[in-house]
Amino acid sequence: METTYIESTFEKLIPNKLPYNIFWVILSVLTYCISELILFLFHEDRYFVFQLLIIGGVLTWPIFYRIYSKKFYDLFKDIKAIFWENDNDANEWYVNNSKRIFALNTIVSKLLVLLLMVLGILTLIYLGLPFNNTSVNVMAVIGFLVIYFIAINSVNIMVQMFITLYKLSELVPKVGFYRYSHPAFLKIKKLYLEFGVVTSIIYFGLVLSFNCSPYNMNLVLLAWLSSIAILPLGMYVCASLLSKKIILKAREYQTDKIDSKIESQYKKLEKEADMDDIIKLKNYMDIKNNLLKYQITQNKINSIFALIIAFISLVSQIITIIKGLGIKGVFRG
Incomplete structure (x- = not known):
């Protein structure tokens, strides 16, 4: 039975006739140009780097959401025969997890996004509005809420990806004998490590944009960055440990089968000793x-991804720490 692909949240918002990727790129460019024009007309301070990173970056995130939604679907088709004997159970697992990760279609996902929305609004209230003109501030708040909603979907996706891999690692993969290097296992790890690199790049962009924002780097923004700093490295640790757990489960499944044969053969010997049975x-x-x-070793791909994630995260943390210590203006747009 062919499983139907579950569209991500932002795929549902775009009419089918419009090219999805082109729509978000055009929207990003138009939003940036309009924001520049508004700030120019009302003689407000402009923050070139901040606007470029936030507007350009966040509005193109839905493209990556869709890419990884499809990658998740392709991964499911590759692992379907290994983890499930029943098609209905397999399809139910995909639909439930895809909706929870990408479609914002479960209570837990909605509550998480709602909580982050409330925290974001409270942060904005605490920091105050950045511009002198009331009309510009109103437009800025509206723009913030839209862009912030798009951004916090990435947090939900990452958290739900952690949970999904954990649940997958609880299942027993039924692979062929001695097939611990099954291509499906590598695909699971690769998907998560790729997402870890994307997460690291997003985090690095957030660090730069916060440093270039109208508020510069302050304790509140520093707290935000510190709270989400664990996500990039967490994705790598999650992918490494849980994918290893899946391989161990596969080995355990095969040793259990051998144990049953050993037990059966031993019972034969108890009744009558025979050289062939021995x-x-x-x-x-x-x-x-x-x-x-059998030793489960790290492969080259795993090491390369780890190096990239660690490097980007380290640079991001160095910038954050420097700004947190009070060195201001270096990255001002």
Whole structure:
């Protein structure tokens, strides 16, 4: 049974006749140009880098949401036969998790986004409005709410991705004998490590944009950055540990099958000793010992992704710490 692809939140907002990626790029450019024009006409301070990073970056995030929604769908098709014997169970797992991650279609996802929206609004109230003209501030608040809603969907996606991989690691993969390097296992890890790199780049962009904002870097923004700093490295740790757990589950599944054969063969020997049965028992035990000796090692792709994530996160943290210590104006737009 073919599983129907579940559209992400922002795919549903765009009419089918409009090219999805082009729509968001055009919207990003238009929004930036309009914001520049408004600030110019009302003689307000302009923040070139901040506007470019926030408007240009955030409004193109839905493109990445869609890319990884489709990657998740493709991954599901690759692992479907390994983790589920029943098509209905497999399809139900995909639909539930895809809606929770990308479609904002569950109570937990909605509550998480709502909580972040409230915290964002409270932060804005605490920091105050950045411009002198009331009309500009009203337009800025409206723009902030739209862009902020798009941005915090990424937090929900990351959190739900963690949960989904954990739930997947609780299932038993039924792969062929000695197939611990099954392509599906590598695809699981690669998807999560790729997303970890994207998360690191997004975090780096946030660090730069906060430094270039009308508020510069202050304790409130520093607290925001510190609270989400764990997500990029968390994605790497999650992908490494849980994908290893999945491989161990596959090994455990195979050792259990060997154990049942060993037990059956041993019972035969208890009734009547036979040389052939003794040889079979010894062979089964050798196979089990070889299974248990199998070493799960990191591959080159894993190491490269780890290096990229660590480097981007380190640079981001250095910038944040420097600004947090009071060195201001370096990155001002």
